[in-house]
Amino acid sequence: MMDLWTSAEIAEATGGAASAPFAVSGVAFDSREVGPGDLFVAMKGETTDGHRFVDKAFGQGAAGAIVSEAVDHPHILVPDSAAALQALGIASRRRMQGKVIGVTGSVGKTGTKEALFLALDRAMPDAAHRSVKSYNNHVGVPLSLARMPRTSAYGVFEMGMNHIGELAALTRQVRPHVAIVTAIAPAHIEFFGTEEKIAEAKAEIFEGLEPGGTAIIPYDSPHVATLYGKAERHATHILTFGMSEEADVRALDVVPAPNGGSIVTAKLPQAEICFTVAAPGDHWVSNALAVxxxxxxxxxxxxxxxxxxxxxxxxxxxxARRILPVEGGEALLIDESYNANPLSMAATLKQLGREKAERRIAILGGMRELGDQSASLHAGLAEPLEGAQVDYAILVGKEMEPLASALGGALPHAHVPDTAAAIPLIQTEMRAGDAILVKGSNGVGLSRLVAALADAARDGDMN
Known part of the structure; x- marks a missing residue:
C-alpha cells in the first residue's frame, strides 16, 4: 500500500524540519483517534495543548507527529501546528488529480455528503474519499483533506460555517469542481440576523470553484435567486434540483416504498432514472436529487x-432507526439527536406523522443559536407537532418553554430541564407500538438518551 505521506513530503508541504525519516498511513489531531501508522498533529488550543498527548499518541502506534515543540519521537517541527495542518491539506488537494465535490447547507449536508460518497464508491470501490463525522470547520476540513489518498478519483468534503467569511476560506482550500448547497434554514441565525444573510454566507462555497466548475442549488428554496446570483459569478455550469417542474434535476413522481423511504422517478438533463431512497422523508428525496x-x-x-x-x-x-424490545412487543426509536433547526424539526416531525404506530412520541431538545428569534421559532413548532398527530411530547431544555406555553392543553406533553430528567420519563412512558422521535441541537445531549435506551434494550431492562 502506498504511504499517505512521507516525512519529506510533510516537511516540504509545511515548511517544517524532520527529526528523522518516517512514513504515515493516516492523520489525526485527537489523540483518542490515533491508530497504528498515523501522523499525530499536536495543536495548542484555548483549553488544552496537544503536546501533552504526544507520548500517548505514540503509545497507540503513531508513526510521526507535527509539533511546535521538539519531542522525543519522530516529528516535523513547525512554528504553528494548526497552520501546518492547513498547509498539509492544501498540498493534498494540489496533488489529487480526481474530481472534488464540496457540500454545504443549513440542513442535510452530512447526510448528502455520506450519500454522495456511497454513490461514488458503489461504482468505483475504494476510489472515493470523504470527510468523516462532521469535520467541517477550520480544522476539520484541512484534516479531511490531509487524509485523502493521493490516488483518489473522487473527494467529497462537507463545509460548515456560523460566521461570514468562514466558508470562503474553506472552499478555497477544497477547490471543488462541484459545489452543492442543500438547503437554507435559520440555523445560526443568531450570528446573521436574517435567512437572506445565511444564504449569502452559504453561497460563499461557489467562490472556490475550479474553472469549468458546477454549482448545484435548491430550486425550491425561497433564496434560490441569491444562490443563483452568486453562482453565476463563479460557476461555468449551474444545476438546480427540487420538486418544481422548473428544476434541472427534479422528481417526476414520489411514492412510499414498502419498507419506508421513497420510490422516486427523477428527470435529469441527460437521463431519467427510477430509484429507491432508503431513508424516509421528503427532505431525503431532496438530498437524493442533489446527489x-x-x-x-x-x-x-x-x-x-x-x-x-x-x-x-x-x-x-x-x-438511524432502532427497534427496541419493550414489554408486550417493540417500539421504534428514530435517532435525530445530532442537530436541529426549525426546518429540520418540521421535516422530521412530518415524517413521524407518516409512521405507522399505536402512538407517536416526540422528544425534542432546544434549538441553539437562534438569537432574538428563538422564542418565536420554538413556539412555531406547535403546528408541525399537531400536524404530525403526535400523541405525547417531551420537551427538553429552557429553550422549549415557549413551545410548552404554545401547546397549552392542546397536546399532552412534559417539559423537563435537561436530558437527565427526560431519560427516566421516557423509560417509564414508552410502550409497545410507539414510534419515538428524538431530535434536538447537539449541545442538549439527547444522544445520551438514545444511548440509555439502547443500553437498556441490550441489557433487557426495558419496561
Whole structure:
C-alpha cells in the first residue's frame, strides 16, 4: 500500500524540519483517534495543548507527529501546528488529480455528503474519499483533506460555517469542481440576523470553484435567486434540483416504498432514472436529487448511485432507526439527536406523522443559536407537532418553554430541564407500538438518551 505521506513530503508541504525519516498511513489531531501508522498533529488550543498527548499518541502506534515543540519521537517541527495542518491539506488537494465535490447547507449536508460518497464508491470501490463525522470547520476540513489518498478519483468534503467569511476560506482550500448547497434554514441565525444573510454566507462555497466548475442549488428554496446570483459569478455550469417542474434535476413522481423511504422517478438533463431512497422523508428525496445532480456533473454512474441510495443505512444522530424490545412487543426509536433547526424539526416531525404506530412520541431538545428569534421559532413548532398527530411530547431544555406555553392543553406533553430528567420519563412512558422521535441541537445531549435506551434494550431492562 502506498504511504499517505512521507516525512519529506510533510516537511516540504509545511515548511517544517524532520527529526528523522518516517512514513504515515493516516492523520489525526485527537489523540483518542490515533491508530497504528498515523501522523499525530499536536495543536495548542484555548483549553488544552496537544503536546501533552504526544507520548500517548505514540503509545497507540503513531508513526510521526507535527509539533511546535521538539519531542522525543519522530516529528516535523513547525512554528504553528494548526497552520501546518492547513498547509498539509492544501498540498493534498494540489496533488489529487480526481474530481472534488464540496457540500454545504443549513440542513442535510452530512447526510448528502455520506450519500454522495456511497454513490461514488458503489461504482468505483475504494476510489472515493470523504470527510468523516462532521469535520467541517477550520480544522476539520484541512484534516479531511490531509487524509485523502493521493490516488483518489473522487473527494467529497462537507463545509460548515456560523460566521461570514468562514466558508470562503474553506472552499478555497477544497477547490471543488462541484459545489452543492442543500438547503437554507435559520440555523445560526443568531450570528446573521436574517435567512437572506445565511444564504449569502452559504453561497460563499461557489467562490472556490475550479474553472469549468458546477454549482448545484435548491430550486425550491425561497433564496434560490441569491444562490443563483452568486453562482453565476463563479460557476461555468449551474444545476438546480427540487420538486418544481422548473428544476434541472427534479422528481417526476414520489411514492412510499414498502419498507419506508421513497420510490422516486427523477428527470435529469441527460437521463431519467427510477430509484429507491432508503431513508424516509421528503427532505431525503431532496438530498437524493442533489446527489444525482452531482454524480452526473462529475461523470459518475447514475445507476450505481441509485443502488447506493437504496442501500444507505441511517446515520447515528441523523435518522438511524432502532427497534427496541419493550414489554408486550417493540417500539421504534428514530435517532435525530445530532442537530436541529426549525426546518429540520418540521421535516422530521412530518415524517413521524407518516409512521405507522399505536402512538407517536416526540422528544425534542432546544434549538441553539437562534438569537432574538428563538422564542418565536420554538413556539412555531406547535403546528408541525399537531400536524404530525403526535400523541405525547417531551420537551427538553429552557429553550422549549415557549413551545410548552404554545401547546397549552392542546397536546399532552412534559417539559423537563435537561436530558437527565427526560431519560427516566421516557423509560417509564414508552410502550409497545410507539414510534419515538428524538431530535434536538447537539449541545442538549439527547444522544445520551438514545444511548440509555439502547443500553437498556441490550441489557433487557426495558419496561
Amino acid at each position: 444525482l445532480a452531482a454524480v452526473e456533473a462529475v461523470g459518475g454512474d447514475l445507476a450505481a448511485a441509485g443502488l447506493a441510495l437504496a442501500e444507505m443505512p441511517g446515520l447515528p444522530g441523523r435518522g
